[in-house]
Amino acid sequence: MSAIHIVRDYPHSPAKVWRAVTDPALIPRWxxxxxxxxxxxxxxxxxxxxxxxxxxxxxxxxxxxxEVLEVIEPSLFRYSWTDSAGGDVTEVVYRLxxxxxxxxxxxxxxxxxxxxxxxxxxxxGTVRRKMLRAGLPAVLDTLDDGSPVx
Numbered sequence: 460m461s462a463i464h465i466v467r468d469y470p471h472s473p474a475k476v477w478r479a480v481t482d483p484a485l486i487p488r489w490x491x492x493x494x495x496x497x498x499x500x501x502x503x504x505x506x507x508x509x510x511x512x513x514x515x516x517x518x519x520x521x522x523x524x525x526e527v528l529e530v531i532e533p534s535l536f537r538y539s540w541t542d543s544a545g546g547d548v549t550e551v552v553y554r555l556x557x558x559x560x561x562x563x564x565x566x567x568x569x570x571x572x573x574x575x576x577x578x579x580x581x582x583x584g585t586v587r588r589k590m591l592r593a594g595l596p597a598v599l600d601t602l603d604d605g606s607p608v609x
Contacts, residue, residue, distance in 0.1 A: 461571040461580035467591050470561040471599045477533035479598050480553055480564070492594035496523070503530045510543070520544060525551075540568070547572055566591060 469476055479485050483501045490496040490513075500509040507527045515521035522543040528550070529537040536553040549570035556563050566587060571580040 460569070461577045463566070463568040463580055463584040463587055465566040465584075465588055465591055467564050467566075467595075468558055468561060469564060469596065469599055471602075473533045473555045473557055473562045475599060475602055476555055476562040476564055476595075477536075479595060479602060480555075481532075481536055485598055485602075489594035489598040490590055492590050498525075501525075501527075503527060503532070503536070505529055547576055564591070564595075 496511040
């Protein structure tokens with residue numbers, strides 16, 4: 460089984476990082492460095508179903524079906540992830556913890572199987588690393604703690 464594991468430290472409070480990674484209005488701003496995933500129907504309640512919509516590519520319609528599995532604000536967000544056309548149901552987990560005056564953010568995406576899963580994990584891993592290295596810090600730097608979405 461293949462997986463993606465990324466750990467990043469941000470000089471921002473856990474509450475601010477939590478807001479950036481779970482607020483449907485903010486998510487497209489940091490995912491734009493990848494495929495630009497925009498959540499539709501995201502509510503932070505276990506059992507809630509939502510979709511990510513991204514720019515379609517050859518062989519992919521750009522839609523991912525998800526279900527919220529667990530939420531512990533502001534430290535854990537866990538959801539299922541599967542291509543709307545079918546395939547493996549995988550799991551994404553965001554873990555946030557205070558660290559060195561900021562936040563340690565751990566991103567795990569697990570459950571990829573077979574050769575196709577290995578290739579998908581490699582592709583998504585590259586995109587996710589860019590989003591967490593460039594996209595998320597840019598959004599965090601524009602937010603005030605508790606400020607309304609611009």
